[in-house]
Amino acid sequence: MRNVLKNCDPRVKILLALGFAVIVALTYSFRVLFLAALFVLVCLSLSGLSLRFVLQRVALVNLFLVLVVFTLPFTTPGTLWFSIGPFKVSHAGASLALLVFLKSNLIVLATVALLYSSSVFELAHALHHLRVPDKLVQLLFFTFRYLHLLEQEFLHLKEAALLRGFRPRTDLFTYRTTAYLVGNLIVRSYDRSQRVYEAMLCRGFQGTFPVYHHFEGQRRDLFLALFGGLYLVLMLLAG
């Protein structure tokens, strides 16, 4: 049963993830969030992703959420729940914080479970099929592609600096070196991205992404679309 989602049609997965995100983002009902959590659990168990990997992704999102979740209870007006010294926590604030926390995590988890099993290449191709404008698809694809290149170039430069005995300290020399590294990184990555694009042009690239493993509507995809879609409708009705 594991890895089932990997071989499913990315078009169905994108639409499900989008529908899920919209419904969860707009709801204020904990009942819907409970149903959403069930959906996420099923998706995760079908995705074949390791728990550790998923937790890492979620941890990253929660880093941003910390600020929101810890300020909302104190800043939202409402009936007093309890107070810590001069800081008053309201019922409305606490429930709002919980809501935001749950919503964000559920959306991220569902997106990871559904989309991580497809390559960016497949997703780009699927977006074409869903009639997303070419320019947007290319933007998405190249953003991903170039982020990867940026990282590679950065590692190269860092190694080169370390190999020549560079050790970061808090002095002007370190700041200047870092500035050189960043400057070089931008120029190099730009050049490299240009070359990758040109190499693609040389192989007949015209703005679309043909995939090697073509999607064929299979029974599995139909099931996923049907059950996923029905479940989303159920969530809507519950809200």
Add this chain to the structure above:
Amino acid sequence: MAQPLLELKNLAFSYGEKVLFKDLCLRLYPGERMGLMGPNGAGKTTLLRLIVGLLSPEAGQIIFEGKPCHTPKDFYYLRRRVGLVFQDPDDQLFCPTVAEDIAFGPLNLGVPREQIPGLVSHVLKMLGLEGFEERVTYRLSGGEKRLVALGTVLAMKPQVLLLDEPTGDLDPLNIEKLIDILKGLSAAQIIVSHDVEFLKEVTDTIYWLEKGVLSPYEKKTSISFYRAF
């Protein structure tokens, strides 16, 4: 003699102040294999990029199959038949797996999907990399990457093959392999390289490009290698 497949006529190009060519002419006939040497920065790579329309010349013409190419559409047509293998294979390979990367060109050309897996395995066999289909491209060794990068272009069955320093980081065994592959192709080739022995083995003629002038390569010109010191 027959009509040249590819002809460069009075090509001029410069990077800002630095003039690379003023009046460069070159003819490539079907099936001809041409080597191109020259000091660093003489414009060998630039010449290849001009041919496939990645750069546009300041003056002169690029004529393919007797038709001058000017518009992007002309060059799109040309690039379907003239394949350029980049100097750095990392620039060329961008798909997750080897099979997908090799299939990218043919799929763009509209080769029927059913033929693709056969074509991919045929190309891999030609390169001596059988069974590499599902390998992850960025985890290949330097030599394997270089061969796969060549494969991505060979899969498009080009009439003209442009190679930019194809021996790069290949070991002697792989160089032998490359020589066999290139000699077995019917496509016309322009090969940029610093490896005289390799060029002598593969190509019919070797040219020397320096200061915008293309001349037949003779031993004595190799002295200019050391002129800089």
